[in-house]
Amino acid sequence: MSEAPLIEVKDLGVTLNTSRGPAQAVRGVSFALRRGETLGLVGESGCGKSVTALALMGLLHESAVISGSIRLDGAELVGLPDAAYCKLRGNRISMIFQEPMTALNPMHTIGHQVAEPLLRHTGVSATQARQEAIALLDRVGLPDAAKRVDAYPHQFSGGQRQRITIAMALACQPDVLIADEPTTALDVTIQGQILDLIAGLVAERGMSMILISHDLGVIAENVERMMVMYGGTVVESGETDAVFTRMGHPYTQGLFRARPRLGARKGTRLKTIAGTVPELADLPAGCTFADRCTIAEARCRAALPAVVDVGAAHGVRCIRTDVSMAAGGVGA
Amino acid sequence: MSAPLTASAGTAAIARPVTGFWRRALRHRSFVLGSVLSLFVLGAALLSLVWTPWSAYDIDVASKLHPPSASHWLGTDVLGRDIVSLLLVGARSTIMVGVIAVGIGLSFGVGLGLVAAARKGWTEELIMRMSDFTFAFPAVLSAIMLAAVAGPGMVTSITAIGIFQIPTFVRVTRGSANAIWAREFVLAARAAGKGSFRITIEHVLPNILSILIVQATIQFALAILAEAALSYLGLGTQPPQPSWGRMLNDAQTLLFQSPMLAVYPGAAIAIAVLGLNLLGDGLRDLLDPRLARER
Ligand SMILES: Nc1ncnc2c1ncn2[C@@H]1O[C@H](COP(=O)(O)OP(=O)(O)OP(=O)(O)O)[C@@H](O)[C@H]1O
Numbered sequence: 001m002s003e004a005p006l007i008e009v010k011d012l013g014v015t016l017n018t019s020r021g022p023a024q025a026v027r028g029v030s031f032a033l034r035r036g037e038t039l040g041l042v043g044e045s046g047c048g049k050s051v052t053a054l055a056l057m058g059l060l061h062e063s064a065v066i067s068g069s070i071r072l073d074g075a076e077l078v079g080l081p082d083a084a085y086c087k088l089r090g091n092r093i094s095m096i097f098q099e100p101m102t103a104l105n106p107m108h109t110i111g112h113q114v115a116e117p118l119l120r121h122t123g124v125s126a127t128q129a130r131q132e133a134i135a136l137l138d139r140v141g142l143p144d145a146a147k148r149v150d151a152y153p154h155q156f157s158g159g160q161r162q163r164i165t166i167a168m169a170l171a172c173q174p175d176v177l178i179a180d181e182p183t184t185a186l187d188v189t190i191q192g193q194i195l196d197l198i199a200g201l202v203a204e205r206g207m208s209m210i211l212i213s214h215d216l217g218v219i220a221e222n223v224e225r226m227m228v229m230y231g232g233t234v235v236e237s238g239e240t241d242a243v244f245t246r247m248g249h250p251y252t253q254g255l256f257r258a259r260p261r262l263g264a265r266k267g268t269r270l271k272t273i274a275g276t277v278p279e280l281a282d283l284p285a286g287c288t289f290a291d292r293c294t295i296a297e298a299r300c301r302a303a304l305p306a307v308v309d310v311g312a313a314h315g316v317r318c319i320r321t322d323v324s325m326a327a328g329g330v331g332a
Numbered sequence: 333m334s335a336p337l338t339a340s341a342g343t344a345a346i347a348r349p350v351t352g353f354w355r356r357a358l359r360h361r362s363f364v365l366g367s368v369l370s371l372f373v374l375g376a377a378l379l380s381l382v383w384t385p386w387s388a389y390d391i392d393v394a395s396k397l398h399p400p401s402a403s404h405w406l407g408t409d410v411l412g413r414d415i416v417s418l419l420l421v422g423a424r425s426t427i428m429v430g431v432i433a434v435g436i437g438l439s440f441g442v443g444l445g446l447v448a449a450a451r452k453g454w455t456e457e458l459i460m461r462m463s464d465f466t467f468a469f470p471a472v473l474s475a476i477m478l479a480a481v482a483g484p485g486m487v488t489s490i491t492a493i494g495i496f497q498i499p500t501f502v503r504v505t506r507g508s509a510n511a512i513w514a515r516e517f518v519l520a521a522r523a524a525g526k527g528s529f530r531i532t533i534e535h536v537l538p539n540i541l542s543i544l545i546v547q548a549t550i551q552f553a554l555a556i557l558a559e560a561a562l563s564y565l566g567l568g569t570q571p572p573q574p575s576w577g578r579m580l581n582d583a584q585t586l587l588f589q590s591p592m593l594a595v596y597p598g599a600a601i602a603i604a605v606l607g608l609n610l611l612g613d614g615l616r617d618l619l620d621p622r623l624a625r626e627r
C-alpha cells in the first residue's frame with residue numbers, strides 16, 4: 001500500500017472544441033494505479049471513456065484543453081511536448097482500440113506493424129525485431145505466426161486482427177495498457193478469449209491495465225477496481241467487489257438493472273434508464289444524472305455533488321446515498 | 333478539422349495494390365483510349381530524338397507552304413520547314429515542359445500539403461493562405477511577370493507553370509492526407525509511439541499515392557495547355573526551338589491562306605490533353621478502392 005502509484009491522475013478535465021462551442025467532455029476524474037493493478041472504466045456510450053483514455057495517451061486533438069494532472073512514475077504528462085510523449089507511447093503506455101478492422105494499416109504487413117515499436121523504442125536489429133514479432137504473434141495466439149508474419153491485415157479475421165493489435169501494443173512491454181472496448185467489435189464467442197488473453201498477458205508481465213467497457217459483466221470479471229462514468233464525471237468508484245455488493249449511485253444501479261442478461265443479444269440497449277445522455281454542450285450545472293434520476297431533488301441540480309465515501313475507498317458522487325443505498329438499492 | 337476519436341465502423345480498408353489491375357485496366361475504355369493517345373504523343377517525342385523526316389530547324393524559304401506530298405507528308409510552313417518534323421520535335425518540348433512543371437508542382441505541393449496535414453494549427457493556416465494567394469495568379473500572369481524580370485523562354489514558362497501547379501497539389505494532398513490522419517490506424521500508430529514524420533511517410537503517403545497519380549496526370553494536361561498558351565503569346569519556348577504553341581502563333585497570320593497550318597498543332601494539343609484527361613479518369617476509376625470493389 002505504501003508503494004508509490006505508477007500512474008496518478010488528479011482532477012483531470014478535458015474541454016473539447018465542438019461545433020456548438022467548447023464542451024467539457026471530462027470533469028474532475030481522479031485515480032491512482034499502482035504497478036500490476038487493474039482498473040475498469042464503465043459507462044454508457046458518449047460518457048467520456050475514450051476521451052479520458054486519449055487524454056492519458058496524449059492523443060487528443062491539439063484544440064482540446066486538458067486541465068489537472070497526469071503523472072507517470074511521478075513525471076507530469078499534461079503539457080508534455082509531443083516529441084517527448086512519442087517516447088512514452090507504445091513504450092511505457094500502450095493502447096488497444098475498439099475496432100480491429102481499422103486499427104491496422106492495410107498497406108503494411110502485420111509483421112512490420114508489430115516489429116515497428118520494437119525498432120523504434122528498443123535498440124534491436126531488424127532481424128531480432130522480426131523474431132520478436134513472430135514470438136509475440138505466437139503468444140497472442142495467432143495460428144501459424146511464423147508463416148503468416150508477412151501477410152496483410154485484410155487476410156485475417158476480426159478476432160485475429162485484435163490479437164495482432166494486442167501484440168503491437170505489447171511489443172515494448174509497456175507499464176500501462178489501456179484497452180478501450182477491446183472486444184466490442186467482436187463476436188461474442190471471441191470476446192471471452194480476447195479478454196482472457198489480455199488478462200493473462202497483464203498478469204504475466206505485471207502491467208497495470210485500464211479496461212474500458214460499457215459492459216458491467218466484462219468489468220466484474222476482469223478488474224480489481226472500477227470507476228463508473230456518466231456525463232464526463234466519475235459517479236462511483238471503488239473495489240469491484242465492493243461496488244457490486246453495495247452500489248451507491250442511482251446510475252450504477254440503473255446500469256446494473258439494465259445490463260444485458262446472459263444469452264441476450266449483443267448490443268441490447270439500456271432500456272430501463274429513462275431519457276438519454278445529456279448533450280456535452282449543455283451539461284447541467286449540478287449532477288449530470290439528475291434529469292434521468294428517480295430520486296433527484298432541487299439541490300441535486302444546484303451544484304455538482306461532492307464524492308461521498310460509503311466504504312473503504314468506495315466513493316459515490318451523490319448527495320442522496322442515504323436513500324439510494326437504503327431502499328432503492330439493488331443490493332447483491 | 334477535428335479527428336474523430338471513436339472508431340467509425342465500416343470504413344473499409346484502403347486499396348491494397350489491386351490484384352488483376354491490368355485485367356481491369358484493359359477492359360476500361362477511357363483508360364485504354366487515354367493510354368493509347370498519351371503513348372502516341374510520348375512515342376512522337378521519343379522518335380524525334382532519333383529520327384525526323386526532315387530537320388525541324390532547317391529553313392528553306394524556296395519550298396514554303398507546300399501542300400502535303402510524298403516528301404512532306406503534311407506539307408511545309410511559311411519558312412519551308414517540314415510540319416511533321418515540327419510536330420514531332422514540338423511534342424518533345426511539350427512533354428519536357430509538362431514533366432518538369434508537374435515535377436515542380438508535385439514536389440513542392442505534396443511536401444507542403446503533407447506538412448500542413450501533419451502539423452495542423454498555424455502552419456496549416458499559413459500554407460493554405462499562401463497557396464490561395466499563389467492560386468490567384470494564373471500561369472499566364474506569373475509568366476508575364478517572370479518574363480519581365482528574367483526574359484521570356486522555356487525556363488520562364490516551366491517555372492511559371494510549375495509554380496501555378498503547386499497550390500492545386502497542396503490542396504489535394506492536404507485534403508486527402510487529413511482524411512488519412514483521421515483514420516483509426518493512424519491513431520493506433522500514434523498510440524504505438526510513431527511521430528508525425530514516420531506516420532506521414534509510412535501511413536499517409538502510401539495511402540494517398542493513387543490520388544496523387546491521378547491528379548498529376550490531369551495537371552500534366554493543364555501544363556501542356558499552359559505551355560501552348562505561353563508559347564503562343566511568345567513567352568514560352570523561343571524560336572528556333574519548335575513548339576506547338578509557336579506553330580499556332582505562326583499559323584495565325586496565314587489563317588485564311590493555309591488554315592491547315594493551325595489545325596495540325598491544334599490537333600496535336602487536343603490529342604495530348606484529351607489523352608491525359610482520359611488516362612486520369614481511367615486511373616481514378618481503377619485506383620479508387622470504392623469503385624474498384626463495386627466492379
Ligand atoms: N473530437 C471530438 N470533438 C468533439 N466532441 C467529441 C470528440 N470526440 C468525442 N466527443 C464527444 O465527447 C463525448 C465523449 O465521447 P467518448 O468518445 O469519450 O465516449 P465513450 O464513452 O468512449 O463512448 P463509446 O462507448 O461510444 O465509445 C461524446 O459526447 C462525444 O460526442
Ligand SMILES: [Mg+2]
Nearest residue numbers: 049050180338
Ligand atoms: Mg469510446
